[in-house]
Amino acid sequence: MTDNVAIRIQEADFDIASEISALTAQRSDVGAVVSFTGLCRGSEDGAAIAALTLEHYPGMAEAEIARHADAAMSRWPLSGIRVVHRVGRITPGENIVLVVTASKHRQAAFEAAEFMMDYLKANAPFWKRVEAPGGTKWIEARDHDDTAAARWTRS
Amino acid sequence: MTDNVAIRIQEADFDIASEISALTAQRSDVGAVVSFTGLCRGSEDGAAIAALTLEHYPGMAEAEIARHADAAMSRWPLSGIRVVHRVGRITPGENIVLVVTASKHRQAAFEAAEFMMDYLKANAPFWKRVEAPGGTKWIEARDHDDTAAARWTRS
Amino acid sequence: MKLKYFAWVRERIGKSEEMVEPPPGVKTVEELIAWLAARGETYAYAFEKPRVIRAAIDHAHVKQDAAIAGAREIAFFPPMTGG
Amino acid sequence: MKLKYFAWVRERIGKSEEMVEPPPGVKTVEELIAWLAARGETYAYAFEKPRVIRAAIDHAHVKQDAAIAGAREIAFFPPMTGG
Numbered sequence: 001m002t003d004n005v006a007i008r009i010q011e012a013d014f015d016i017a018s019e020i021s022a023l024t025a026q027r028s029d030v031g032a033v034v035s036f037t038g039l040c041r042g043s044e045d046g047a048a049i050a051a052l053t054l055e056h057y058p059g060m061a062e063a064e065i066a067r068h069a070d071a072a073m074s075r076w077p078l079s080g081i082r083v084v085h086r087v088g089r090i091t092p093g094e095n096i097v098l099v100v101t102a103s104k105h106r107q108a109a110f111e112a113a114e115f116m117m118d119y120l121k122a123n124a125p126f127w128k129r130v131e132a133p134g135g136t137k138w139i140e141a142r143d144h145d146d147t148a149a150a151r152w153t154r155s
Numbered sequence: 156m157t158d159n160v161a162i163r164i165q166e167a168d169f170d171i172a173s174e175i176s177a178l179t180a181q182r183s184d185v186g187a188v189v190s191f192t193g194l195c196r197g198s199e200d201g202a203a204i205a206a207l208t209l210e211h212y213p214g215m216a217e218a219e220i221a222r223h224a225d226a227a228m229s230r231w232p233l234s235g236i237r238v239v240h241r242v243g244r245i246t247p248g249e250n251i252v253l254v255v256t257a258s259k260h261r262q263a264a265f266e267a268a269e270f271m272m273d274y275l276k277a278n279a280p281f282w283k284r285v286e287a288p289g290g291t292k293w294i295e296a297r298d299h300d301d302t303a304a305a306r307w308t309r310s
Numbered sequence: 311m312k313l314k315y316f317a318w319v320r321e322r323i324g325k326s327e328e329m330v331e332p333p334p335g336v337k338t339v340e341e342l343i344a345w346l347a348a349r350g351e352t353y354a355y356a357f358e359k360p361r362v363i364r365a366a367i368d369h370a371h372v373k374q375d376a377a378i379a380g381a382r383e384i385a386f387f388p389p390m391t392g393g
Numbered sequence: 394m395k396l397k398y399f400a401w402v403r404e405r406i407g408k409s410e411e412m413v414e415p416p417p418g419v420k421t422v423e424e425l426i427a428w429l430a431a432r433g434e435t436y437a438y439a440f441e442k443p444r445v446i447r448a449a450i451d452h453a454h455v456k457q458d459a460a461i462a463g464a465r466e467i468a469f470f471p472p473m474t475g476g
Contacts, residue, residue, distance in 0.1 A: 030196070036187065036265070039186055042184065064369070064371075092183035110269055126392025127387065127388060148262075
């Protein structure tokens, strides 16, 4: 894994400010930092939910995210990327995922953050199950996410 | 100014976590938050700098940023936007500007944050002066920023 | 080889991993799925729509025509829904 | 009307604002710039490249052909470099 790439999968919540500061502290070559936070919403397809439970493939998830972060580091002039993905039970309003990218200029930071999120949505080995009043069900993958992920494929 | 739009121009630094939390606390309809932080870099066009001094047009700057935030709120399905732009003397490594956007889905949050930053770079009434060992000079506007801002114009 | 199951594939089969020794004729992921589906009711249910199932060999996504020779760990799961 | 100057326009003119009463023949921003540039050395320096100068009337960006009639506050400044 490239220097300045950090990937964590954990049950605990994360602290956005400290993840950003890990990419900017003690240096003066970073001009742009983009953070994306994904949160658990209180409804899914219009129906209220009680919680999400996130399952992942330990070992593969970390390795795959790191491989995509390395790809982003090569593709854009970035000074660093941090990804934190939570697993376990998460209730509405809570954080699920954090991506932080840092660069000299804003365009690289924005594009790399979108690239990482599109990847995480469509191809990282995580699965969400919804707890609703009527029972539990696995969330189905959306074609939309595959399309978003595919736009980064170089022709 | 639309509800859930907050614009501040200040000399003091800002706290990213509290700005993000202002858009997400006590609600469960936000699924995506994007933050952009612009920082002062230690060099400008390859030459080391000691500091930047930011000047703005009081009254016009707040009103113009709010007008663009309102435009973003109409254009994308956003739950809120917060912008903090610092003025005065800022040294390398320090924060300059923060844009936070919140939405149900990630694409709206990303696009609106980029739209706000493109606007702030090219059209908000702020001017940067560089303090370097050889003296001070005003930073010249870059055509690149005008091009980035123009891409949001609807035809 | 070790097999791992995730999400509803795991729930339907009723276990999260197991060791198997498929016969020599089972050479691809697709053939492994067909062999597993014939092992019993829970497997048949998990693999009832084989085209929906995603697979990874030794932590790398693979297509169903991928060869399984030499694999230490093969995982089966539904399309991913992370992020 | 009140005029405001920012960044190097302010520095060159040597003041950040002033009240002026241009003659009736000065009807547009462009004509106001020409009239100001003729007021003395510091103004001539500030407006030496009139096409570079940006203007705002009552806090709204305007082009140089904009009419100044009814304006309370007109500001002149270089291209913006915020963000």
